[in-house]
Amino acid sequence: MILEIVKYGHPVLRKKGERIETITPEIKKLIADMFETMEANHGVGLAAQQVGVAKQLTVIDVRAVTDRPSTLELDGKPADVASIMPLVLINPVITPAGEAATGGEGCLSFPEIFADISRPGTVDVQALNAKGKPISFRCGGLLARAVQHETDHLNGLLFIDRMDKKTKAELQPELDELQAITKKALAKK
Secondary structure (H helix, E strand, O other): OOOOOOOOOOHHHHOEOEOOOOOOHHHHHHHHHHHHHHHHOOOOEEEHHHHOOOEOEEEEOOOOOOOOOEEEEEOOEEOOHHHHOOEEEEEEEEEEOOOEEEEEEEEOOEEEEEEEEEEEOEEEEEEEOOOOOEEEEEEEHHHHHHHHHHHHHHEOOOHHHHOOHHHHHHHHHHHHHHHHHHHHHHHHO
């Protein structure tokens, strides 16, 4: 089922997600619905907060993006990124493992708003997969950027929090308008 993506200004986007201790039928359905929602909106990642659920859960699939490469290491050896896609991360913990890299980012909760964001170019990831089994890997490129962006969502952080002051100031009128539209829509509910 395609879920509604909440937009900037919705309070759930600022909530730290609750840890998931058990993979329940509800969590399995949420994962399936999140993948369907992400694909329908042409995204590469989607966090539970973006569909109104404050849980430590994100889904990612970077296979459709061919102009921004990703790297993957499993057990210290290079691996095909497609081998772990589509990716479910539950309760992820990320450790920077490389120098900062600046790259373009957008967000389904911020339609038509894009900016260059600086993040570590490589990260180590530990999480649970959709079956509740531990997974760990090192990734770089777009996958590292997507993992960090989505994990920020799980902690109530948004990509606008990572923008430099000049960029955010330039985007402020659009951000204020989006926030006002969202708050007006919430007031009607």
